[in-house]
């Protein structure tokens with residue numbers, strides 16, 4: 320496998336021509352080549368900021384797939400997730416997730432109170448929703464709920480709790496007993512390391528903010544003396560309160576570049592995926608700090624590309640996010656997992672308007688598992704990944720195409736939904752009702768998608784004939800369309816018939832379409848009418864066009 324320090328492990332796999340291999344297999348090989356002790360530890364982690372969005376789940380689901388492959392090979396694996404909650408709040412997020420995980424604007428909370436806590440550790444900031452012990456605890460609870468929904472066993476670790484327990488003390492001591500060495504190692508990666516730099520941040524006892532100025536270190540007593548001076552966070556300067564005090568190591572934190580490699584050793588991490596921002600930054604310095612400062616080893620790395628959402632970076636500070644909950648309302652968990660089973664090496668755009676394409680891709684992936692698709696790479700990927708993506712491998716699973724499910728979602732009439740599914744041949748009279756029930760769950764997902772997007776499927780089929788007054792020419796045109804339906808015309812044929820029938824009676828086609836929308840949806844607009852009617856039961860459509868039911 321070569322140098323495991325190379326975060327572009329998978330890039331090399333790509334260059335070597337096995338890009339279509341399931342990434343978790345490649346990573347599992349690399350981990351096992353290190354001859355790890357059991358249980359094998361897989362880590363992920365984030366600062367608990369804003370909304371736990373779909374992009375953050377790279378940190379959990381990528382590792383989970385690797386864990387699954389290792390378990391399949393007979394290994395014991397434990398997945399841990401650190402909430403890096405002694406990190407300071409750096410900026411006010413534009414959006415937050417409330418107690419139920421719903422994304423809300425900053426206006427929903429006391430933004431002033433949050434603003435006064437800029438620079439303070441997440442674990443010390445009150446929960447903006449008042450339900451949990453802290454901002455960090457609120458965020459962690461949401462992630463835990465989402466992870467549970469996906470049935471991924473993960474042990475959550477709060478770095479604050481680890482600091483408070485003294486678990487970081489040996490690493491802090493190691494850094495502070497030879498500050499020169501720490502500076503010289505970090506200085507190879509960062510320009511801003513000068514002779515006064517001491518890699519430790521105390522939390523000011525007076526104002527609660529993270530401080531950077533350390534005036535004295537007592538290694539024997541494991542304490543530091545800090546002074547609360549101005550702190551530069553991004554573009555902003557947080558004014559220090561001037562307080563000075565002597566506090567234990569356990570009341571502060573290592574800077575991220577030192578904290579991360581300490582976590583690897585402290586938690587015994589064998590593998591950790593991370594976003595490409597770390598690949599050129601804290602990863603190489605972390606490897607050097609692990610080896611040269613702590614005398615420990617770095618885990619097997621894996622860089623993943625970020626997802627974009629509707630073409631823009633996913634970011635809770637910018638307000639362009641979708642939570643896991645929200646996405647799981649629109650797609651099945653298997654589709655969600657499939658998205659994360661795809662190569663981490665490729666940047667992907669999650670287009671909510673075109674979720675149908677993602678679901679269609681999942682359906683093709685699933686089909687390739689059961690029957691060769693003709694593309695060897697797709698088949699190999701499906702063979703390796705599919706059993707991990709679905710809850711159970713069921714060769715008789717019924718999948719309604721997502722847009723068809725969205726069409727079914729236009730009616731609440733369960734029997735009509737089934738009739739439409741029968742007409743299209745997805746089910747028949749003999750199909751096991753439990754299977755039909757499972758297949759129909761996609762209708763609820765697609766219906767929510769249609770509602771949220773307000774797209775061409777967001778219409779309600781009127782169960783009863785609406786009261787509509789139609790002039791004779793329109794009635795004549797509708798009769799001609801009904802005849803095409805009677806003759807077994809498909810969606811395209813009906814669409815053409817709508818135009819032809821209008822012209823035959825010298826009407827603007829819009830008039831006939833508007834009449835159709837009124838009859839079927841009780842409003843003057845709707846989806847592509849011919850296509851939609853083609854999905855419905857022909858008897859029902861013809862009768863409605865004739866205003867008989």
Ligand SMILES: [Zn+2]
Nearest residue numbers: 523526547560
């Ligand atoms: Zn202070």
